[in-house]
Amino acid sequence: MNEEVLDNSKKESRPGINFIEQIIIEDIRQGKNGGKIVTRFPPEPNGYLHIGHAKAICLDFGLAEKYGGVCNLRFDDTNPEAEDVEYVESIKEDIHWLGFDWGDREYYASDYFDRLYEFAKDLIRRGLAYVDDQPAEVISEQRGSPTRPGIESPYRNRTVEENLDLFERMNRGEFEEGSRVLRAKIDMSSPNMHMRDPVIYRILKTPHHRTGTKWNVYPMYDFAHGQCDYFEGVTHSLCTLEFEVHRPLYDWFIDQLRTGEYRPRQIEFNRLNLTYTVMSKRKLLELVQGGYVSGWDDPRMPTLCGLRRRGYTPESIRKFIDLIGYTKFEAINDVSLLEHAVRDDLNLHAPRVFGVLNPLKVIITNYPGGVTEEVEVENNPEDPGMGTRKVPFCRELYIDREDFMETPPPKYYRLYPGNEVRLKGAYIIKCTGYRKNDHTGEIDEVYCTYDPETRSGGPSANRKVKTTIHWVSAPHAINAEIRLYDRLFTHEDPLGQKDRDFKEFLNPDSLKILKNCKLEPSLKNAKPLDKFQFQRVGYFCVDPDSTESYLIFNRTVQLKDTWSKLKQ
RNA sequence: UGACCCAUGGUGUAAUUGGUAACACGACGGAUUUUGGUUCCGCAGAGUCCUGGUUCGAGUCCAGGUGGGUCAACCA
Numbered sequence: 001m002n003e004e005v006l007d008n009s010k011k012e013s014r015p016g017i018n019f020i021e022q023i024i025i026e027d028i029r030q031g032k033n034g035g036k037i038v039t040r041f042p043p044e045p046n047g048y049l050h051i052g053h054a055k056a057i058c059l060d061f062g063l064a065e066k067y068g069g070v071c072n073l074r075f076d077d078t079n080p081e082a083e084d085v086e087y088v089e090s091i092k093e094d095i096h097w098l099g100f101d102w103g104d105r106e107y108y109a110s111d112y113f114d115r116l117y118e119f120a121k122d123l124i125r126r127g128l129a130y131v132d133d134q135p136a137e138v139i140s141e142q143r144g145s146p147t148r149p150g151i152e153s154p155y156r157n158r159t160v161e162e163n164l165d166l167f168e169r170m171n172r173g174e175f176e177e178g179s180r181v182l183r184a185k186i187d188m189s190s191p192n193m194h195m196r197d198p199v200i201y202r203i204l205k206t207p208h209h210r211t212g213t214k215w216n217v218y219p220m221y222d223f224a225h226g227q228c229d230y231f232e233g234v235t236h237s238l239c240t241l242e243f244e245v246h247r248p249l250y251d252w253f254i255d256q257l258r259t260g261e262y263r264p265r266q267i268e269f270n271r272l273n274l275t276y277t278v279m280s281k282r283k284l285l286e287l288v289q290g291g292y293v294s295g296w297d298d299p300r301m302p303t304l305c306g307l308r309r310r311g312y313t314p315e316s317i318r319k320f321i322d323l324i325g326y327t328k329f330e331a332i333n334d335v336s337l338l339e340h341a342v343r344d345d346l347n348l349h350a351p352r353v354f355g356v357l358n359p360l361k362v363i364i365t366n367y368p369g370g371v372t373e374e375v376e377v378e379n380n381p382e383d384p385g386m387g388t389r390k391v392p393f394c395r396e397l398y399i400d401r402e403d404f405m406e407t408p409p410p411k412y413y414r415l416y417p418g419n420e421v422r423l424k425g426a427y428i429i430k431c432t433g434y435r436k437n438d439h440t441g442e443i444d445e446v447y448c449t450y451d452p453e454t455r456s457g458g459p460s461a462n463r464k465v466k467t468t469i470h471w472v473s474a475p476h477a478i479n480a481e482i483r484l485y486d487r488l489f490t491h492e493d494p495l496g497q498k499d500r501d502f503k504e505f506l507n508p509d510s511l512k513i514l515k516n517c518k519l520e521p522s523l524k525n526a527k528p529l530d531k532f533q534f535q536r537v538g539y540f541c542v543d544p545d546s547t548e549s550y551l552i553f554n555r556t557v558q559l560k561d562t563w564s565k566l567k568q
Numbered sequence: 569u570g571a572c573c574c575a576u577g578g579u580g581u582a583a584u585u586g587g588u589a590a591c592a593c594g595a596c597g598g599a600u601u602u603u604g605g606u607u608c609c610g611c612a613g614a615g616u617c618c619u620g621g622u623u624c625g626a627g628u629c630c631a632g633g634u635g636g637g638u639c640a641a642c643c644a
Contacts, residue, residue: 144640
């Protein structure tokens with residue numbers, strides 16, 4: 001059985017099994033913990049998940065899946081002041097959206113409050129924990145600093161009886177918040193600050209979203225996390241780098257707790273950082289509360305709900321995470337790699353349509369008025385199985401303003417006086433003139449003639465022109481709003497700038513709204529979150545703000561654009 | 569006069585665990601193309617932070633530096 005799992009891993013391994021996977025393989029080989037693999041994803045229900053969490057989710061669930069183990073979902077709800085059920089549902093939704101499932105293993109740290117409480121009393125009885133009556137500031141002062149050892153609390157050597165009595169009374173609600181804490185008795189002069197008699201229980205009178213008012217004391221993260229891992233039989237407890245210094249404490253508690261061979265192991269990996277954005281919950285909250293974005297699901301946010309609304313697919317996010325890997329190096333990943341991952345996915349799956357963002361009227365002067373013909377266009381050249389659709393064509397059309405110039409620069413292949421282009425799926429047209437607005441100088445209309453011999457699919461359609469452009473029939477077009485997004489920040493690393501607030505680097509042009517866009521009529525029935533490639537422009541996704549009669553699209557990402565590069 | 573962690577092309581990762589630096593993205597050039605997209609082909613780019621050591625052989629091991637990160641919530 002184990003052989004099979006390992007073999008399996010070898011097959012998929014190619015080069016580059018990450019260091020955590022290597023540890024797991026080795027552990028299975030050695031038959032550690034009975035050869036079982038159990039991981040957990042432990043979000044605190046105090047906010048929305050972002051792509052950094054997705055990195056952890058892919059690791060926790062992915063590794064369990066790959067090595068024949070299981071992954072638990074455990075809500076780390078040890079702080080009633082910050083948490084709320086509201087977040088539980090969104091977290092579950094996001095994990096499912098990414099394509100992972102925890103089966104019936106939905107746990108809560110609060111499920112273990114009784115056992116944790118008993119364990120704390122056990123530590124007291126063994127002389128390994130004590131109640132400290134000093135205020136937070138004093139305890140903090142006594143803890144010393146990284147370069148200066150701490151000093152022991154005057155309450156450190158209370159009797160077991162007194163500690164037990166005090167702790168129980170703390171939990172009965174006899175004392176005010178902040179008046180007493182329970183501390184583990186470890187080593188006030190440890191070089192590791194976390195070992196200097198860490199607080200393990202504090203008094204909190206805010207009702208808990210699951211246990212109500214049952215408890216007046218709540219375990220701290222360090223006292224809950226490893227123990228919960230232990231209770232659940234977790235073998236590999238994967239977390240981010242900043243918990244590295246907590247590991248000795250994690251192990252210390254496990255040492256006091258365990259009775260047999262089994263022990264969970266904490267392994268740390270690097271966080272996901274992306275250029276041009278911020279990833280901390282606190283900072284994201286600041287953006288939401290400050291009104292810099294429209295909410296947690298603003299399409300510019302790195303939250304999973306934001307990315308989803310933007311049009312990112314779960315596959316693209318997983319692909320991206322797979323690409324960046326897991327190491328112990330604090331890397332800043334280029335968003336362009338994320339963008340590459342969506343393009344890659346959407347290119348294969350998104351149906352092509354015609355959408356004109358900045359419409360310019362084109363009149364085909366030799367095409368009869370009042371006539372509409374339908375041309376057939378393939379839905380996706382990458383996948384003929386996606387079929388074709390009919391698009392109406394007539395005398396008056398819209399093209400994108402970018403596709404016409406009065407006086408073209410070198411290498412400009414699009415429409416200009418005297419030049420020919422093909423209208424995708426229809427005819428080759430030649431620009432014969434244009435009309436300019438006398439006041440604004442803007443071009444109002446462009447005049448063209450079409451060559452009836454060149455209809456796509458027709459017998460003599462093979463005449464080559466330098467380029468093909470998209471278009472929509474003016475009388476048939478539907479009006480839509482399109483929201484164009486750019487990076488949220490103007491600096492790659494908005495947080496890394498000394499003495500500057502990250503909000504100073506907010507990009508004022510991160511959202512542009514176009515309200516007069518013209519789309520081909522087949523889009524009429526598009527539903528929220530439907531994704532399309534507006535041919536030659538980019539990938540777009542229907543925003544949930546859309547109504548039956550008013551479609552709103554979000555631009556997920558532009559197509560690669562070698563022309564705009566050429567221009568420079 | 570702290571502890572712990574990290575350092576490989578522009579970016580992110582890999583290197584059969586000591587065997588002569590590879591992959592992806594990006595850049596550049598070309599071919600194909602009814603998307604200036606896609607695809608295909610090609611090319612450039614690091615000698616692995618520095619110094620020393622061990623070894624026939626070091627990106628991998630050791631020592632010492634340098635640079636960066638984390639740690640002093642009754643947050644997680």
